[in-house]
Amino acid sequence: MSEPVTFWYGCNVLRHGDIIHSCLDILRALGFEPSPVGGPDYCCGTVKDANQTAAAGMATRTVGRLNERARRVVAWCPSCHSHMHDFMERGNDRHFDMTYLVELVHANRAKLAPLLVHPVPMRVMLHKHVGFNELVPVNRMLPELLGMIPGVEVLDGGYVAPGYMCASFAPLPKALEDIHANTVRAAKAAGADAVVTIFHQCYRELVGLDAAGATPVYNYIHLIARSMGLAYEDEYKAWKRAGDGAAALIGPDRLAKVGIEFYERAVLPELKKRPVLR
Amino acid sequence: MAPIGARLKEFQRSEVERILSACTRCGKCYEVCPMAQYSKAPASEGKVVVPGVLAVLRGEPGSAEALGWIAVCTRSGVCVPACPDQVDPRMMMRLARMTALGGRGEPKQIERKEDRDYFDRIRAFAKLQLTDDELKEWT
Numbered sequence: 417m418s419e420p421v422t423f424w425y426g427c428n429v430l431r432h433g434d435i436i437h438s439c440l441d442i443l444r445a446l447g448f449e450p451s452p453v454g455g456p457d458y459c460c461g462t463v464k465d466a467n468q469t470a471a472a473g474m475a476t477r478t479v480g481r482l483n484e485r486a487r488r489v490v491a492w493c494p495s496c497h498s499h500m501h502d503f504m505e506r507g508n509d510r511h512f513d514m515t516y517l518v519e520l521v522h523a524n525r526a527k528l529a530p531l532l533v534h535p536v537p538m539r540v541m542l543h544k545h546v547g548f549n550e551l552v553p554v555n556r557m558l559p560e561l562l563g564m565i566p567g568v569e570v571l572d573g574g575y576v577a578p579g580y581m582c583a584s585f586a587p588l589p590k591a592l593e594d595i596h597a598n599t600v601r602a603a604k605a606a607g608a609d610a611v612v613t614i615f616h617q618c619y620r621e622l623v624g625l626d627a628a629g630a631t632p633v634y635n636y637i638h639l640i641a642r643s644m645g646l647a648y649e650d651e652y653k654a655w656k657r658a659g660d661g662a663a664a665l666i667g668p669d670r671l672a673k674v675g676i677e678f679y680e681r682a683v684l685p686e687l688k689k690r691p692v693l694r
Numbered sequence: 695m696a697p698i699g700a701r702l703k704e705f706q707r708s709e710v711e712r713i714l715s716a717c718t719r720c721g722k723c724y725e726v727c728p729m730a731q732y733s734k735a736p737a738s739e740g741k742v743v744v745p746g747v748l749a750v751l752r753g754e755p756g757s758a759e760a761l762g763w764i765a766v767c768t769r770s771g772v773c774v775p776a777c778p779d780q781v782d783p784r785m786m787m788r789l790a791r792m793t794a795l796g797g798r799g800e801p802k803q804i805e806r807k808e809d810r811d812y813f814d815r816i817r818a819f820a821k822l823q824l825t826d827d828e829l830k831e832w833t
Binding site: 465467469476498506507508550585651 | 698728768771772784791833
């Protein structure tokens with residue numbers, strides 16, 4: 417019998433519908449019945465460091481909503497997972513068990529192994545950070561999971577980035593440039609065909625390296641999904657590569673949902689942004 | 695009934711009190727930090743920087759070195775095992791950042807560029823990536 421779980425995917429991964437859909441399929445294949453929730457209405461509040469009254473309100477609302485669902489919560493986002501651990505559950509009564517997706521998939525790797533049927537011939541370097549790994553040992557678990565995919569060879573580039581994920585470096589461009597340069601350098605030195613990120617926040621930043629032609633970049637879910645035969649298109653990468661041409665890929669019907677003015681002001685600059693390559 | 699957020703604020707207050715009592719200002723947390731090099735006011739010794747961080751936690755003005763470090767903390771957590779006094783410097787820096795940004799009711803000491811489109815951009819991507827039914831049921 418499948419265990420019902422709440423899949424709390426977070427906010428910013430909504431840029432990557434393929435990752436959310438793949439995670440749901442993977443969870444189902446591992447014997448879970450995932451009910452997905454996320455977006456700003458389920459925000460953990462971690463982005464509100466400058467307004468703790470707002471952060472506390474968001475935490476109370478989200479913990480309350482997750483409590484109402486009365487089932488185990490599987491978190492995707494490292495920010496949400498660590499904020500729950502550090503702050504949200506300190507100010508609210510949490511009535512659900514919680515785990516992180518990598519942790520759950522790793523614990524069920526014996527069930528995952530026979531599902532990884534399609535070879536993915538690729539020598540990859542995992543993009544690691546020093547933070548978060550103390551809460552969930554993702555830097556150990558992910559190479560083990562990726563190594564189960566037929567054709568994948570995981571190479572150690574010997575580089576671990578500072579911080580706990582790349583998006584928090586947005587206000588620190590020099591540090592982000594260093595991460596980009598060190599990641600590309602380490603991947604090339606290791607002989608990797610591609611860089612694989614753990615977190616969507618890193619994928620969002622590093623996929624610019626892919627768009628700029630520095631190195632192919634994937635999230636680990638992309639490789640697991642490909643090996644399982646899941647065929648969700650990575651539209652964010654396609655839009656990022658297209659830059660100004662993304663509107664044609666998105667199409668007028670979807671653009672109309674967002675509004676052209678907002679798309680051009682707030683979405684397109686992100687799609688056109690490229691890393692400084694050294 | 696306590697106002698929303700009262701427990702969280704009490705937790706933060708008690709953590710500040712614990713950190714102020716436990717920290718011996720040895721500066722090892724700063725010295726192992728991989729982000730210190732990006733500070734606008736780097737220092738050669740952690741002993742020079744940490745007292746300013748504790749001042750921020752007390753609601754007092756922080757030194758340039760302390761505010762520079764607080765501004766570049768990205769939660770690496772390398773400081774946690776380096777601390778000989780189990781202060782949890784990662785929590786210390788997080789609370790100092792909240793305080794310096796004015797988030798805990800004290801005067802703002804560091805600036806952060808607000809992204810007015812942050813949540814609307816997420817909603818826009820959701821509209822581009824999810825079906826109407828998924829938007830209704832999942833978000």
